[in-house]
Amino acid sequence: MSRRSLMGALAAGVGTLAAPRASSGSRPKVVVIGGGSGGATAARYIAHDSAAEIEVTLIEPTRQYYTCYFSNLYIAGFWDYDDLAHGYGRLAARNGINVVHDWAVAVDREARQVRLAGGSALPYDRLVISPGIDFVEDSVPGWSVAAQNAMPHAYRAGSQTRLLRDQLMEMREGGVFCLVAPPHPYRCPPGPYERICMVAHLLKQRNPKAKILLVDPKPGFPKQALFEEAWQRHYGGMIERIGPESGSSTISVDPDTMTVDIDGHSETVDVCNVIPAQKAGHIAEVAGLTDDSGWAPVHPGDMTSRRDTAIHVLGDAADQGDMPKSGFAANSQAKVAANAICHALLGQRAFPARYMNTCWSLLGPEDGVKVGAVYEPKDGRIRTVDSFISTRDEDAQTRQATFRESVDWYHAITTDMFS
Structure with missing residues:
Protein backbone atom coordinates (compact mmCIF):
# COMPACT_ATOMS: atom_id res chain seq x y z
CA MET A 1 0.00 0.00 0.00
CA PHE A 135 -16.96 -22.60 16.10
CA VAL A 136 -19.30 -25.18 14.63
CA GLU A 137 -22.82 -23.98 15.42
CA ASP A 138 -25.08 -26.55 17.12
CA SER A 139 -22.15 -28.85 17.93
CA VAL A 140 -23.30 -28.50 21.54
CA PRO A 141 -27.13 -28.37 21.34
CA GLY A 142 -28.47 -25.33 23.14
CA TRP A 143 -25.24 -23.34 22.84
CA SER A 144 -24.49 -20.71 20.20
CA VAL A 145 -22.14 -17.78 19.88
CA ALA A 146 -25.09 -15.62 21.00
CA ALA A 147 -24.92 -17.43 24.37
CA GLN A 148 -21.18 -16.93 24.88
CA ASN A 149 -21.62 -14.36 27.63
CA ALA A 150 -23.79 -16.71 29.70
CA MET A 151 -21.64 -19.75 28.98
CA PRO A 152 -18.25 -18.46 27.78
CA HIS A 153 -15.95 -20.49 25.58
CA ALA A 154 -12.80 -18.47 26.48
CA TYR A 155 -11.16 -20.05 23.47
CA ARG A 156 -10.30 -16.76 21.85
CA ALA A 157 -8.23 -14.94 24.41
CA GLY A 158 -9.21 -11.45 25.53
CA SER A 159 -12.62 -10.46 26.84
CA GLN A 160 -13.88 -14.05 26.94
CA THR A 161 -10.95 -15.11 29.13
CA ARG A 162 -11.60 -12.22 31.50
CA LEU A 163 -15.32 -13.03 31.59
CA LEU A 164 -14.71 -16.65 32.57
CA ARG A 165 -12.35 -15.65 35.40
CA ASP A 166 -14.84 -13.04 36.64
CA GLN A 167 -17.60 -15.65 36.73
CA LEU A 168 -15.37 -18.03 38.69
CA MET A 169 -14.43 -15.30 41.16
CA GLU A 170 -18.13 -14.55 41.77
CA MET A 171 -19.28 -18.18 41.98
CA ARG A 172 -21.29 -19.03 45.08
CA GLU A 173 -19.66 -21.01 47.85
CA GLY A 174 -19.84 -24.73 47.13
CA GLY A 175 -21.09 -24.09 43.60
CA VAL A 176 -20.58 -26.20 40.47
CA PHE A 177 -18.23 -25.35 37.60
CA CYS A 178 -18.78 -27.35 34.41
CA LEU A 179 -16.49 -27.56 31.41
CA VAL A 180 -17.86 -29.10 28.22
CA ALA A 181 -14.78 -30.31 26.33
CA PRO A 182 -14.56 -30.20 22.51
CA PRO A 183 -14.25 -33.16 20.14
CA HIS A 184 -11.07 -33.68 18.12
CA PRO A 185 -9.49 -31.75 16.48
CA TYR A 186 -9.36 -28.60 18.58
CA ARG A 187 -7.05 -25.70 19.39
CA CYS A 188 -4.64 -26.51 22.19
CA PRO A 189 -3.44 -24.54 24.12
CA PRO A 190 -5.44 -23.27 25.91
CA GLY A 191 -5.97 -26.95 26.64
CA PRO A 192 -9.27 -27.87 28.29
CA TYR A 193 -7.53 -30.26 30.69
CA GLU A 194 -4.95 -27.72 31.80
CA ARG A 195 -7.90 -25.35 32.25
CA ILE A 196 -9.48 -27.86 34.64
CA CYS A 197 -6.25 -27.77 36.67
CA MET A 198 -6.11 -23.99 36.71
CA VAL A 199 -9.78 -23.59 37.63
CA ALA A 200 -9.26 -26.15 40.40
CA HIS A 201 -6.25 -24.20 41.68
CA LEU A 202 -8.29 -20.99 41.82
CA LEU A 203 -11.27 -22.62 43.51
CA LYS A 204 -9.08 -24.52 45.97
CA GLN A 205 -7.86 -21.14 47.25
CA ARG A 206 -11.18 -19.27 47.15
CA ASN A 207 -13.98 -21.83 47.16
CA PRO A 208 -12.66 -25.21 48.37
CA LYS A 209 -16.10 -26.84 48.63
CA ALA A 210 -16.82 -26.19 44.94
CA LYS A 211 -17.35 -29.08 42.54
CA ILE A 212 -15.77 -29.31 39.08
CA LEU A 213 -17.56 -31.32 36.43
CA LEU A 214 -15.75 -32.19 33.19
CA VAL A 215 -18.12 -33.42 30.50
CA ASP A 216 -16.10 -34.92 27.67
CA PRO A 217 -17.34 -36.41 24.36
CA LYS A 218 -13.99 -38.16 23.77
CA PRO A 219 -12.89 -41.53 25.16
CA GLY A 220 -9.39 -40.19 25.80
CA PHE A 221 -7.14 -37.14 25.43
CA PRO A 222 -3.42 -36.23 25.26
CA LYS A 223 -1.41 -36.50 28.50
CA GLN A 224 -4.46 -38.11 30.15
CA ALA A 225 -2.49 -40.14 32.70
CA LEU A 226 -0.50 -37.06 33.73
CA PHE A 227 -3.62 -34.94 34.17
CA GLU A 228 -5.61 -37.57 36.05
CA GLU A 229 -2.72 -38.20 38.43
CA ALA A 230 -2.44 -34.45 39.05
CA TRP A 231 -6.17 -34.08 39.68
CA GLN A 232 -5.91 -36.57 42.52
CA ARG A 233 -2.61 -35.26 43.88
CA HIS A 234 -3.39 -31.53 43.81
CA TYR A 235 -7.19 -31.37 43.87
CA GLY A 236 -8.40 -34.65 45.36
CA GLY A 237 -12.19 -34.93 45.37
CA MET A 238 -12.91 -31.70 43.46
CA ILE A 239 -12.98 -33.01 39.87
CA GLU A 240 -15.31 -35.50 38.20
CA ARG A 241 -14.87 -36.44 34.56
CA ILE A 242 -17.80 -37.90 32.65
CA GLY A 243 -16.63 -39.45 29.38
CA PRO A 244 -18.61 -41.45 26.83
CA GLU A 245 -17.95 -44.66 28.75
CA SER A 246 -19.82 -43.19 31.73
CA GLY A 247 -22.67 -41.36 30.02
CA SER A 248 -21.56 -38.31 27.99
CA SER A 249 -22.58 -39.56 24.56
CA THR A 250 -25.37 -36.95 24.39
CA ILE A 251 -24.67 -33.48 25.79
CA SER A 252 -26.83 -30.35 25.62
CA VAL A 253 -26.96 -27.09 27.57
CA ASP A 254 -29.53 -24.43 28.46
CA PRO A 255 -27.91 -21.04 29.11
CA ASP A 256 -31.21 -19.56 30.38
CA THR A 257 -31.57 -22.07 33.20
CA MET A 258 -27.83 -22.77 33.56
CA THR A 259 -28.32 -26.50 33.17
CA VAL A 260 -26.31 -29.20 31.42
CA ASP A 261 -28.09 -32.30 30.18
CA ILE A 262 -25.93 -35.44 30.12
CA ASP A 263 -27.69 -38.40 28.54
CA GLY A 264 -31.03 -37.26 29.96
CA HIS A 265 -29.74 -36.29 33.40
CA SER A 266 -29.99 -32.54 34.07
CA GLU A 267 -27.29 -30.89 36.19
CA THR A 268 -27.68 -27.31 37.45
CA VAL A 269 -24.37 -25.44 37.34
CA ASP A 270 -23.14 -22.04 38.44
CA VAL A 271 -20.46 -21.44 35.79
CA CYS A 272 -20.33 -23.31 32.49
CA ASN A 273 -17.38 -23.16 30.11
CA VAL A 274 -18.63 -24.57 26.80
CA ILE A 275 -15.86 -25.29 24.27
CA PRO A 276 -17.64 -26.24 21.02
CA ALA A 277 -16.38 -28.18 18.04
CA GLN A 278 -14.11 -26.05 15.87
CA ALA A 353 10.59 -28.23 5.36
CA ARG A 354 11.06 -29.34 8.95
CA TYR A 355 8.63 -28.54 11.73
CA MET A 356 8.66 -28.64 15.53
CA ASN A 357 6.15 -28.36 18.33
CA THR A 358 6.05 -28.51 22.11
CA CYS A 359 2.92 -28.11 24.23
CA TRP A 360 3.40 -27.39 27.94
CA SER A 361 0.70 -27.72 30.58
CA LEU A 362 0.70 -26.47 34.15
CA LEU A 363 -0.84 -28.97 36.58
CA GLY A 364 -0.26 -27.01 39.80
CA PRO A 365 2.19 -24.44 41.19
CA GLU A 366 5.45 -24.96 39.24
CA ASP A 367 4.32 -28.47 38.29
CA GLY A 368 4.74 -28.48 34.53
CA VAL A 369 4.59 -31.25 31.95
CA LYS A 370 5.13 -31.26 28.21
CA VAL A 371 4.68 -33.20 25.00
CA GLY A 372 6.34 -32.50 21.69
CA ALA A 373 7.65 -33.76 18.38
CA VAL A 374 9.65 -33.08 15.24
CA TYR A 375 7.84 -33.40 11.90
CA GLU A 376 8.63 -33.66 8.19
CA PRO A 377 6.59 -33.95 4.98
CA LYS A 378 5.85 -37.55 4.06
CA ASP A 379 3.25 -39.11 1.74
CA GLY A 380 1.42 -35.84 1.24
CA ARG A 381 1.07 -34.99 4.93
CA ILE A 382 3.15 -33.61 7.80
CA ARG A 383 4.23 -36.66 9.77
CA THR A 384 5.92 -37.20 13.16
CA VAL A 385 9.54 -38.37 12.96
CA ASP A 386 10.45 -38.11 16.66
CA SER A 387 8.51 -37.32 19.85
CA PHE A 388 8.72 -37.01 23.64
CA ILE A 389 6.39 -36.70 26.63
CA SER A 390 6.74 -36.13 30.37
CA THR A 391 6.37 -39.16 32.63
CA ARG A 392 4.42 -39.65 35.85
CA ASP A 393 7.52 -40.49 37.91
CA GLU A 394 9.35 -37.16 37.40
CA ASP A 395 10.64 -35.41 40.52
CA ALA A 396 9.64 -31.93 41.66
CA GLN A 397 12.82 -30.34 40.30
CA THR A 398 12.14 -31.70 36.80
CA ARG A 399 8.55 -30.47 36.89
CA GLN A 400 9.68 -27.05 38.10
CA ALA A 401 12.27 -26.87 35.32
CA THR A 402 9.61 -27.82 32.75
CA PHE A 403 7.35 -25.01 33.94
CA ARG A 404 10.16 -22.46 33.82
CA GLU A 405 11.08 -23.71 30.37
CA SER A 406 7.51 -22.96 29.27
CA VAL A 407 7.73 -19.40 30.58
CA ASP A 408 11.02 -18.88 28.75
CA TRP A 409 9.38 -20.21 25.59
CA TYR A 410 6.46 -17.80 25.99
CA HIS A 411 8.75 -14.78 26.13
CA ALA A 412 10.84 -16.13 23.24
CA ILE A 413 7.91 -16.77 20.90
CA THR A 414 6.18 -13.45 21.57
CA THR A 415 9.49 -11.67 20.96
CA ASP A 416 9.85 -13.68 17.74
CA MET A 417 6.36 -12.63 16.65
CA PHE A 418 6.23 -8.97 17.59
CA SER A 419 9.83 -7.64 17.38
Whole structure:
Protein backbone atom coordinates (compact mmCIF):
# COMPACT_ATOMS: atom_id res chain seq x y z
CA MET A 1 0.00 0.00 0.00
CA SER A 2 1.25 3.51 -0.77
CA ARG A 3 1.35 6.19 1.92
CA ARG A 4 -1.55 7.93 0.17
CA SER A 5 -3.71 4.80 0.26
CA LEU A 6 -2.79 4.26 3.89
CA MET A 7 -4.00 7.76 4.74
CA GLY A 8 -7.15 7.07 2.75
CA ALA A 9 -7.72 3.97 4.82
CA LEU A 10 -7.34 6.01 7.99
CA ALA A 11 -9.85 8.54 6.71
CA ALA A 12 -12.27 5.67 6.10
CA GLY A 13 -11.97 4.63 9.75
CA VAL A 14 -9.45 1.82 9.29
CA GLY A 15 -6.63 1.94 11.84
CA THR A 16 -3.23 1.48 10.23
CA LEU A 17 0.34 1.36 11.47
CA ALA A 18 2.29 2.64 8.48
CA ALA A 19 5.64 1.14 7.61
CA PRO A 20 8.47 3.67 7.61
CA ARG A 21 9.33 2.93 3.98
CA ALA A 22 6.92 3.96 1.21
CA SER A 23 6.19 1.36 -1.44
CA SER A 24 7.92 1.84 -4.77
CA GLY A 25 5.09 0.00 -6.45
CA SER A 26 7.50 -2.47 -8.04
CA ARG A 27 8.11 -4.84 -5.17
CA PRO A 28 6.26 -8.16 -4.96
CA LYS A 29 3.33 -7.92 -2.56
CA VAL A 30 2.45 -10.35 0.22
CA VAL A 31 -0.72 -9.91 2.25
CA VAL A 32 -1.05 -11.73 5.56
CA ILE A 33 -4.48 -12.22 7.17
CA GLY A 34 -4.33 -12.77 10.92
CA GLY A 35 -1.84 -11.36 13.40
CA GLY A 36 -1.35 -14.33 15.72
CA SER A 37 1.40 -16.90 16.04
CA GLY A 38 1.23 -17.87 12.36
CA GLY A 39 0.46 -14.55 10.71
CA ALA A 40 2.66 -12.21 12.74
CA THR A 41 5.61 -14.62 12.45
CA ALA A 42 5.15 -15.00 8.69
CA ALA A 43 4.92 -11.24 8.17
CA ARG A 44 8.05 -10.60 10.19
CA TYR A 45 10.16 -13.31 8.56
CA ILE A 46 9.08 -12.44 5.01
CA ALA A 47 9.89 -8.76 5.57
CA HIS A 48 13.19 -9.48 7.33
CA ASP A 49 14.46 -12.29 5.12
CA SER A 50 13.61 -10.41 1.92
CA ALA A 51 15.55 -7.36 3.16
CA ALA A 52 12.44 -5.27 2.38
CA GLU A 53 12.39 -6.43 -1.25
CA ILE A 54 8.88 -7.78 -0.61
CA GLU A 55 6.11 -5.40 0.44
CA VAL A 56 4.29 -7.00 3.38
CA THR A 57 0.85 -5.99 4.64
CA LEU A 58 -0.57 -7.59 7.78
CA ILE A 59 -4.34 -7.45 8.29
CA GLU A 60 -5.46 -7.82 11.91
CA PRO A 61 -8.66 -6.28 13.33
CA THR A 62 -7.45 -5.94 16.92
CA ARG A 63 -4.83 -3.48 18.12
CA GLN A 64 -3.91 -5.69 21.09
CA TYR A 65 -3.33 -9.40 20.58
CA TYR A 66 -4.02 -11.62 23.58
CA THR A 67 -2.39 -15.04 23.47
CA CYS A 68 -4.56 -18.09 24.04
CA TYR A 69 -1.54 -19.97 25.32
CA PHE A 70 -0.95 -19.08 28.98
CA SER A 71 -4.47 -17.64 29.28
CA ASN A 72 -5.23 -20.52 31.65
CA LEU A 73 -2.54 -19.14 33.96
CA TYR A 74 -4.44 -15.85 34.06
CA ILE A 75 -7.62 -17.74 35.00
CA ALA A 76 -5.74 -19.40 37.87
CA GLY A 77 -4.31 -16.10 39.11
CA PHE A 78 -0.68 -16.88 38.29
CA TRP A 79 -0.49 -14.21 35.56
CA ASP A 80 -2.10 -10.80 35.11
CA TYR A 81 -4.40 -10.08 32.19
CA ASP A 82 -1.94 -7.59 30.69
CA ASP A 83 0.78 -10.27 30.63
CA LEU A 84 -1.08 -11.83 27.68
CA ALA A 85 -1.31 -8.60 25.64
CA HIS A 86 0.95 -7.63 22.74
CA GLY A 87 0.83 -4.73 20.29
CA TYR A 88 1.93 -4.37 16.68
CA GLY A 89 3.83 -1.07 16.72
CA ARG A 90 7.30 -2.57 17.11
CA LEU A 91 6.61 -5.22 14.47
CA ALA A 92 5.57 -2.54 11.98
CA ALA A 93 8.34 -0.06 12.72
CA ARG A 94 11.29 -2.43 12.87
CA ASN A 95 10.38 -4.58 9.88
CA GLY A 96 8.77 -2.15 7.44
CA ILE A 97 5.39 -3.91 7.60
CA ASN A 98 2.07 -2.19 6.88
CA VAL A 99 -0.24 -3.26 9.71
CA VAL A 100 -3.87 -2.60 8.81
CA HIS A 101 -6.42 -2.90 11.61
CA ASP A 102 -9.49 -4.07 9.73
CA TRP A 103 -11.42 -7.24 8.89
CA ALA A 104 -10.65 -9.21 5.74
CA VAL A 105 -14.11 -10.06 4.39
CA ALA A 106 -13.41 -11.59 0.96
CA VAL A 107 -10.65 -13.00 -1.22
CA ASP A 108 -10.81 -12.71 -5.00
CA ARG A 109 -8.45 -15.51 -5.95
CA GLU A 110 -8.66 -14.81 -9.68
CA ALA A 111 -7.81 -11.11 -9.34
CA ARG A 112 -5.53 -11.84 -6.35
CA GLN A 113 -7.09 -9.25 -4.10
CA VAL A 114 -8.23 -9.16 -0.46
CA ARG A 115 -11.27 -7.00 0.26
CA LEU A 116 -11.51 -5.29 3.64
CA ALA A 117 -14.58 -4.31 5.66
CA GLY A 118 -13.50 -0.68 5.36
CA GLY A 119 -14.00 -0.87 1.57
CA SER A 120 -10.44 -1.04 0.28
CA ALA A 121 -8.92 -3.91 -1.69
CA LEU A 122 -5.32 -5.10 -1.35
CA PRO A 123 -3.56 -6.84 -4.27
CA TYR A 124 -1.19 -9.70 -3.58
CA ASP A 125 1.33 -11.91 -5.33
CA ARG A 126 1.19 -14.35 -2.41
CA LEU A 127 -1.41 -14.51 0.34
CA VAL A 128 -0.94 -15.95 3.82
CA ILE A 129 -4.07 -16.85 5.78
CA SER A 130 -3.72 -17.62 9.49
CA PRO A 131 -7.19 -16.87 10.88
CA GLY A 132 -7.32 -19.23 13.83
CA ILE A 133 -10.60 -20.97 14.59
CA ASP A 134 -14.33 -20.50 14.36
CA PHE A 135 -16.96 -22.60 16.10
CA VAL A 136 -19.30 -25.18 14.63
CA GLU A 137 -22.82 -23.98 15.42
CA ASP A 138 -25.08 -26.55 17.12
CA SER A 139 -22.15 -28.85 17.93
CA VAL A 140 -23.30 -28.50 21.54
CA PRO A 141 -27.13 -28.37 21.34
CA GLY A 142 -28.47 -25.33 23.14
CA TRP A 143 -25.24 -23.34 22.84
CA SER A 144 -24.49 -20.71 20.20
CA VAL A 145 -22.14 -17.78 19.88
CA ALA A 146 -25.09 -15.62 21.00
CA ALA A 147 -24.92 -17.43 24.37
CA GLN A 148 -21.18 -16.93 24.88
CA ASN A 149 -21.62 -14.36 27.63
CA ALA A 150 -23.79 -16.71 29.70
CA MET A 151 -21.64 -19.75 28.98
CA PRO A 152 -18.25 -18.46 27.78
CA HIS A 153 -15.95 -20.49 25.58
CA ALA A 154 -12.80 -18.47 26.48
CA TYR A 155 -11.16 -20.05 23.47
CA ARG A 156 -10.30 -16.76 21.85
CA ALA A 157 -8.23 -14.94 24.41
CA GLY A 158 -9.21 -11.45 25.53
CA SER A 159 -12.62 -10.46 26.84
CA GLN A 160 -13.88 -14.05 26.94
CA THR A 161 -10.95 -15.11 29.13
CA ARG A 162 -11.60 -12.22 31.50
CA LEU A 163 -15.32 -13.03 31.59
CA LEU A 164 -14.71 -16.65 32.57
CA ARG A 165 -12.35 -15.65 35.40
CA ASP A 166 -14.84 -13.04 36.64
CA GLN A 167 -17.60 -15.65 36.73
CA LEU A 168 -15.37 -18.03 38.69
CA MET A 169 -14.43 -15.30 41.16
CA GLU A 170 -18.13 -14.55 41.77
CA MET A 171 -19.28 -18.18 41.98
CA ARG A 172 -21.29 -19.03 45.08
CA GLU A 173 -19.66 -21.01 47.85
CA GLY A 174 -19.84 -24.73 47.13
CA GLY A 175 -21.09 -24.09 43.60
CA VAL A 176 -20.58 -26.20 40.47
CA PHE A 177 -18.23 -25.35 37.60
CA CYS A 178 -18.78 -27.35 34.41
CA LEU A 179 -16.49 -27.56 31.41
CA VAL A 180 -17.86 -29.10 28.22
CA ALA A 181 -14.78 -30.31 26.33
CA PRO A 182 -14.56 -30.20 22.51
CA PRO A 183 -14.25 -33.16 20.14
CA HIS A 184 -11.07 -33.68 18.12
CA PRO A 185 -9.49 -31.75 16.48
CA TYR A 186 -9.36 -28.60 18.58
CA ARG A 187 -7.05 -25.70 19.39
CA CYS A 188 -4.64 -26.51 22.19
CA PRO A 189 -3.44 -24.54 24.12
CA PRO A 190 -5.44 -23.27 25.91
CA GLY A 191 -5.97 -26.95 26.64
CA PRO A 192 -9.27 -27.87 28.29
CA TYR A 193 -7.53 -30.26 30.69
CA GLU A 194 -4.95 -27.72 31.80
CA ARG A 195 -7.90 -25.35 32.25
CA ILE A 196 -9.48 -27.86 34.64
CA CYS A 197 -6.25 -27.77 36.67
CA MET A 198 -6.11 -23.99 36.71
CA VAL A 199 -9.78 -23.59 37.63
CA ALA A 200 -9.26 -26.15 40.40
CA HIS A 201 -6.25 -24.20 41.68
CA LEU A 202 -8.29 -20.99 41.82
CA LEU A 203 -11.27 -22.62 43.51
CA LYS A 204 -9.08 -24.52 45.97
CA GLN A 205 -7.86 -21.14 47.25
CA ARG A 206 -11.18 -19.27 47.15
CA ASN A 207 -13.98 -21.83 47.16
CA PRO A 208 -12.66 -25.21 48.37
CA LYS A 209 -16.10 -26.84 48.63
CA ALA A 210 -16.82 -26.19 44.94
CA LYS A 211 -17.35 -29.08 42.54
CA ILE A 212 -15.77 -29.31 39.08
CA LEU A 213 -17.56 -31.32 36.43
CA LEU A 214 -15.75 -32.19 33.19
CA VAL A 215 -18.12 -33.42 30.50
CA ASP A 216 -16.10 -34.92 27.67
CA PRO A 217 -17.34 -36.41 24.36
CA LYS A 218 -13.99 -38.16 23.77
CA PRO A 219 -12.89 -41.53 25.16
CA GLY A 220 -9.39 -40.19 25.80
CA PHE A 221 -7.14 -37.14 25.43
CA PRO A 222 -3.42 -36.23 25.26
CA LYS A 223 -1.41 -36.50 28.50
CA GLN A 224 -4.46 -38.11 30.15
CA ALA A 225 -2.49 -40.14 32.70
CA LEU A 226 -0.50 -37.06 33.73
CA PHE A 227 -3.62 -34.94 34.17
CA GLU A 228 -5.61 -37.57 36.05
CA GLU A 229 -2.72 -38.20 38.43
CA ALA A 230 -2.44 -34.45 39.05
CA TRP A 231 -6.17 -34.08 39.68
CA GLN A 232 -5.91 -36.57 42.52
CA ARG A 233 -2.61 -35.26 43.88
CA HIS A 234 -3.39 -31.53 43.81
CA TYR A 235 -7.19 -31.37 43.87
CA GLY A 236 -8.40 -34.65 45.36
CA GLY A 237 -12.19 -34.93 45.37
CA MET A 238 -12.91 -31.70 43.46
CA ILE A 239 -12.98 -33.01 39.87
CA GLU A 240 -15.31 -35.50 38.20
CA ARG A 241 -14.87 -36.44 34.56
CA ILE A 242 -17.80 -37.90 32.65
CA GLY A 243 -16.63 -39.45 29.38
CA PRO A 244 -18.61 -41.45 26.83
CA GLU A 245 -17.95 -44.66 28.75
CA SER A 246 -19.82 -43.19 31.73
CA GLY A 247 -22.67 -41.36 30.02
CA SER A 248 -21.56 -38.31 27.99
CA SER A 249 -22.58 -39.56 24.56
CA THR A 250 -25.37 -36.95 24.39
CA ILE A 251 -24.67 -33.48 25.79
CA SER A 252 -26.83 -30.35 25.62
CA VAL A 253 -26.96 -27.09 27.57
CA ASP A 254 -29.53 -24.43 28.46
CA PRO A 255 -27.91 -21.04 29.11
CA ASP A 256 -31.21 -19.56 30.38
CA THR A 257 -31.57 -22.07 33.20
CA MET A 258 -27.83 -22.77 33.56
CA THR A 259 -28.32 -26.50 33.17
CA VAL A 260 -26.31 -29.20 31.42
CA ASP A 261 -28.09 -32.30 30.18
CA ILE A 262 -25.93 -35.44 30.12
CA ASP A 263 -27.69 -38.40 28.54
CA GLY A 264 -31.03 -37.26 29.96
CA HIS A 265 -29.74 -36.29 33.40
CA SER A 266 -29.99 -32.54 34.07
CA GLU A 267 -27.29 -30.89 36.19
CA THR A 268 -27.68 -27.31 37.45
CA VAL A 269 -24.37 -25.44 37.34
CA ASP A 270 -23.14 -22.04 38.44
CA VAL A 271 -20.46 -21.44 35.79
CA CYS A 272 -20.33 -23.31 32.49
CA ASN A 273 -17.38 -23.16 30.11
CA VAL A 274 -18.63 -24.57 26.80
CA ILE A 275 -15.86 -25.29 24.27
CA PRO A 276 -17.64 -26.24 21.02
CA ALA A 277 -16.38 -28.18 18.04
CA GLN A 278 -14.11 -26.05 15.87
CA LYS A 279 -13.30 -25.31 12.25
CA ALA A 280 -11.02 -22.98 10.28
CA GLY A 281 -11.49 -19.25 10.73
CA HIS A 282 -14.30 -17.89 8.55
CA ILE A 283 -12.15 -16.12 5.94
CA ALA A 284 -10.61 -19.49 4.94
CA GLU A 285 -14.10 -20.78 4.17
CA VAL A 286 -15.07 -17.55 2.37
CA ALA A 287 -11.94 -17.88 0.21
CA GLY A 288 -12.99 -21.40 -0.80
CA LEU A 289 -10.00 -23.07 0.85
CA THR A 290 -11.79 -25.48 3.23
CA ASP A 291 -13.27 -28.91 2.57
CA ASP A 292 -16.10 -30.88 4.19
CA SER A 293 -14.05 -31.27 7.37
CA GLY A 294 -14.20 -27.52 7.95
CA TRP A 295 -10.40 -27.21 7.75
CA ALA A 296 -8.14 -26.07 4.91
CA PRO A 297 -6.01 -28.86 3.36
CA VAL A 298 -2.43 -27.82 2.56
CA HIS A 299 0.70 -29.16 0.88
CA PRO A 300 3.12 -30.26 3.62
CA GLY A 301 6.29 -28.89 2.03
CA ASP A 302 5.34 -25.20 2.05
CA MET A 303 1.85 -24.91 3.63
CA THR A 304 0.28 -23.85 0.31
CA SER A 305 -3.41 -24.49 -0.07
CA ARG A 306 -4.44 -27.54 -2.07
CA ARG A 307 -7.09 -25.28 -3.64
CA ASP A 308 -4.73 -22.43 -4.61
CA THR A 309 -0.93 -22.56 -4.50
CA ALA A 310 -0.67 -18.76 -4.34
CA ILE A 311 -2.13 -18.98 -0.83
CA HIS A 312 -0.47 -20.40 2.29
CA VAL A 313 -2.71 -21.49 5.20
CA LEU A 314 -1.08 -21.64 8.62
CA GLY A 315 -1.79 -22.71 12.16
CA ASP A 316 -5.12 -23.79 13.55
CA ALA A 317 -6.97 -23.42 10.24
CA ALA A 318 -4.77 -25.85 8.31
CA ASP A 319 -5.45 -29.53 7.78
CA GLN A 320 -1.84 -30.67 7.48
CA GLY A 321 -1.34 -33.98 9.24
CA ASP A 322 0.10 -34.81 12.65
CA MET A 323 0.87 -31.37 14.08
CA PRO A 324 -1.45 -30.13 16.83
CA LYS A 325 -3.28 -26.83 16.55
CA SER A 326 -0.94 -24.83 18.77
CA GLY A 327 0.87 -21.51 18.78
CA PHE A 328 4.24 -23.27 18.61
CA ALA A 329 3.07 -25.23 15.54
CA ALA A 330 1.79 -22.09 13.81
CA ASN A 331 5.07 -20.30 14.45
CA SER A 332 7.01 -23.24 13.01
CA GLN A 333 4.78 -23.46 9.93
CA ALA A 334 5.10 -19.71 9.36
CA LYS A 335 8.87 -19.93 9.04
CA VAL A 336 8.59 -22.69 6.44
CA ALA A 337 6.02 -20.66 4.49
CA ALA A 338 8.14 -17.48 4.70
CA ASN A 339 11.13 -19.31 3.25
CA ALA A 340 8.98 -20.72 0.44
CA ILE A 341 7.58 -17.27 -0.36
CA CYS A 342 11.00 -15.62 -0.48
CA HIS A 343 12.13 -18.44 -2.77
CA ALA A 344 9.10 -18.10 -5.07
CA LEU A 345 9.18 -14.30 -5.33
CA LEU A 346 12.90 -13.54 -5.10
CA GLY A 347 14.65 -16.77 -5.99
CA GLN A 348 16.21 -17.11 -2.54
CA ARG A 349 17.46 -20.50 -1.43
CA ALA A 350 14.71 -22.91 -0.39
CA PHE A 351 15.34 -25.17 2.59
CA PRO A 352 13.67 -28.55 3.17
CA ALA A 353 10.59 -28.23 5.36
CA ARG A 354 11.06 -29.34 8.95
CA TYR A 355 8.63 -28.54 11.73
CA MET A 356 8.66 -28.64 15.53
CA ASN A 357 6.15 -28.36 18.33
CA THR A 358 6.05 -28.51 22.11
CA CYS A 359 2.92 -28.11 24.23
CA TRP A 360 3.40 -27.39 27.94
CA SER A 361 0.70 -27.72 30.58
CA LEU A 362 0.70 -26.47 34.15
CA LEU A 363 -0.84 -28.97 36.58
CA GLY A 364 -0.26 -27.01 39.80
CA PRO A 365 2.19 -24.44 41.19
CA GLU A 366 5.45 -24.96 39.24
CA ASP A 367 4.32 -28.47 38.29
CA GLY A 368 4.74 -28.48 34.53
CA VAL A 369 4.59 -31.25 31.95
CA LYS A 370 5.13 -31.26 28.21
CA VAL A 371 4.68 -33.20 25.00
CA GLY A 372 6.34 -32.50 21.69
CA ALA A 373 7.65 -33.76 18.38
CA VAL A 374 9.65 -33.08 15.24
CA TYR A 375 7.84 -33.40 11.90
CA GLU A 376 8.63 -33.66 8.19
CA PRO A 377 6.59 -33.95 4.98
CA LYS A 378 5.85 -37.55 4.06
CA ASP A 379 3.25 -39.11 1.74
CA GLY A 380 1.42 -35.84 1.24
CA ARG A 381 1.07 -34.99 4.93
CA ILE A 382 3.15 -33.61 7.80
CA ARG A 383 4.23 -36.66 9.77
CA THR A 384 5.92 -37.20 13.16
CA VAL A 385 9.54 -38.37 12.96
CA ASP A 386 10.45 -38.11 16.66
CA SER A 387 8.51 -37.32 19.85
CA PHE A 388 8.72 -37.01 23.64
CA ILE A 389 6.39 -36.70 26.63
CA SER A 390 6.74 -36.13 30.37
CA THR A 391 6.37 -39.16 32.63
CA ARG A 392 4.42 -39.65 35.85
CA ASP A 393 7.52 -40.49 37.91
CA GLU A 394 9.35 -37.16 37.40
CA ASP A 395 10.64 -35.41 40.52
CA ALA A 396 9.64 -31.93 41.66
CA GLN A 397 12.82 -30.34 40.30
CA THR A 398 12.14 -31.70 36.80
CA ARG A 399 8.55 -30.47 36.89
CA GLN A 400 9.68 -27.05 38.10
CA ALA A 401 12.27 -26.87 35.32
CA THR A 402 9.61 -27.82 32.75
CA PHE A 403 7.35 -25.01 33.94
CA ARG A 404 10.16 -22.46 33.82
CA GLU A 405 11.08 -23.71 30.37
CA SER A 406 7.51 -22.96 29.27
CA VAL A 407 7.73 -19.40 30.58
CA ASP A 408 11.02 -18.88 28.75
CA TRP A 409 9.38 -20.21 25.59
CA TYR A 410 6.46 -17.80 25.99
CA HIS A 411 8.75 -14.78 26.13
CA ALA A 412 10.84 -16.13 23.24
CA ILE A 413 7.91 -16.77 20.90
CA THR A 414 6.18 -13.45 21.57
CA THR A 415 9.49 -11.67 20.96
CA ASP A 416 9.85 -13.68 17.74
CA MET A 417 6.36 -12.63 16.65
CA PHE A 418 6.23 -8.97 17.59
CA SER A 419 9.83 -7.64 17.38
